[in-house]
Amino acid sequence: MNKRTFIAPYIVLSGISSGGDDNVIGGGTGQGGSDAVPCSYEAWLESVWKADLFLDGQINEDDYAMWWEGNGFSQEDWELLNPDLPWDDYFG
Numbered sequence: 001m002n003k004r005t006f007i008a009p010y011i012v013l014s015g016i017s018s019g020g021d022d023n024v025i026g027g028g029t030g031q032g033g034s035d036a037v038p039c040s041y042e043a044w045l046e047s048v049w050k051a052d053l054f055l056d057g058q059i060n061e062d063d064y065a066m067w068w069e070g071n072g073f074s075q076e077d078w079e080l081l082n083p084d085l086p087w088d089d090y091f092g
C-alpha cells in the first residue's frame with residue numbers, strides 16, 4: 001500500500017518571484033525568507049502566485065485569502081490593499 005503525501009500549494013508557490021508589482025507594499029523588501037509579498041487581489045490574479053488552493057476548480061478570493069494566510073501577511077496590509085474585501089469575511 002502506497003502512502004499518499006500532500007504538499008500545501010501555498011508553500012510550494014510562495015518561493016516563486018513575481019518579478020515586481022506596482023501594488024506591492026515596500027517593493028518586496030524585508031518580507032522574510034519568502035519571495036511572496038502582500039499584493040492586492042487584482043495583482044494576485046495577474047501574478048505567478050495565483051492558484052486554486054482549495055482545489056475546487058475555481059480561483060477566487062478564498063484561494064487568495066488562503067495564500068495570504070499561508071504567507072503570514074497582516075490584517076493591516078489586507079485592509080490597505082483590499083478595501084472592498086472585508087477581513088472578517090475571510091478570517092473572522
